[in-house]
Amino acid sequence: MQKEKKETRQVSDILDMSLLKWRIEADGLELLVQGFKEKKILGRKCHKCGMVYVPGPSYCRKCFIDIQDVVEVSKKGKIACYTVNLADVRGNPVDEISVAVQVKLDGSDSWMMGQLEIDDWKKVHVGMPAELILREETTGALADMVCFRPI
Numbered sequence: 351m352q353k354e355k356k357e358t359r360q361v362s363d364i365l366d367m368s369l370l371k372w373r374i375e376a377d378g379l380e381l382l383v384q385g386f387k388e389k390k391i392l393g394r395k396c397h398k399c400g401m402v403y404v405p406g407p408s409y410c411r412k413c414f415i416d417i418q419d420v421v422e423v424s425k426k427g428k429i430a431c432y433t434v435n436l437a438d439v440r441g442n443p444v445d446e447i448s449v450a451v452q453v454k455l456d457g458s459d460s461w462m463m464g465q466l467e468i469d470d471w472k473k474v475h476v477g478m479p480a481e482l483i484l485r486e487e488t489t490g491a492l493a494d495m496v497c498f499r500p501i
């Protein structure tokens with residue numbers, strides 16, 4: 351009997367980021383940035399399953415029904431995953447190391463993306479408490495989001 355061999359393959363290539371497309375539903379994003387004006391983080395809750403999304407889509411990803419219920423969630427949450435950017439897209443070391451995070455805000459079931467402001471990237475870990483920092487004077491724009499900071 352021949353033992354099944356697992357095949358692994360390493361692919362080395364340059365990824366053209368301009369080919370990637372990101373889609374955020376405009377009204378969910380509009381709701382989020384309007385909330386920033388009052389320093390609130392607003393999302394939508396599904397009235398059927400209770401899922402809370404930030405930014406809030408117009409329909410529940412689980413139930414496939416329209417959702418309109420607006421809910422406020424905390425600015426505090428926990429890091430769900432992160433990426434430490436040590437090199438640029440060509441593999442050259444960067445001058446300033448940055449950490450991109452996905453944070454599950456308390457009261458939300460989805461993750462929100464941002465940059466983590468931290469003195470030592472080696473301290474970052476999944477489950478680390480972090481808080482969303484907004485500009486002192488918010489205008490209702492995505493740029494109101496400054497960063498996440500460890501709590």
Ligand SMILES: [Zn+2]
Nearest residue numbers: 396399410413
């Ligand atoms: Zn649902």
